[in-house]
Amino acid sequence: MAVKGLGKPDQVYDGSKIRVGIIHARWNRVIIDALVKGAIERMASLGVEEKNIIIETVPGSYELPWGTKRFVDRQAKLGEPLDVVIPIGVLIKGSTMHFEYISDSTTHALMNLQEKVDMPVIFGLLTCMTEEQALARAGIDEAHSMHNHGEDWGAAAVEMAVKFGKNAF
Template structure:
């Protein structure tokens, strides 16, 4: 039996009744700003009202898991999109932060039983980050994907 529509969105989602938290790190602000803007743009396209989009900032990516948990508690949101950008340098810092943040965000979803959209770029070069933020010609802003994913995950599993 063939699966129809594999890889395609399975229905139209209307986010007019959901509340979304966006939590972003301040490091790599040019990239982060573009990703946050992309997420907000897509959320609005999917009918999430501006007053139901709460945006907070934190120092860095390492603080994203704790900040995400606190966004759920403080704002009673349906979903959080933690946004960060890690770019590999010459030390092991990149590997440790990527692993810790990824693991904690995944575990937090199951602890809270709420969707958390993994909006953390883990790039080997600044150029890769700029591409994924849609800041280079012809490239796509991944923040838009995260906004669409947030709406779908809330509505699909309510």
């Protein structure tokens, strides 16, 4: 049941002219760090310059929607607007309903955020049943490792910004 990622698009996108925001939760930091690294490495391979990747943090995944909105607004106010943003978080099921509530509300808020910020918001939220699943999806579980999903999010960010961003038309 290994998931292989996005696959190759019909076209290779040049990210050299885009600005990308990554905002990530600090909860589950080892997994988050691997996902952020994967996204950055993939975007760099598509031409995104290091100086054009701006990184911010929030305490946890629940704070991602509000933090993302404020992050996008702040960058625009500074005269350094983003073309795409990747909120990254990890939620791992525990023994209470907390996981379901946070996963559902954060997912819906991030989805609805795209219209509010008028740019692509890449869904970088892992919702896993176990820590082992999260480690595998971050590419850091040697025994059961899948690919790093952060790479997919980086590739999706470049494609969406180039094809559908404000400067695409």
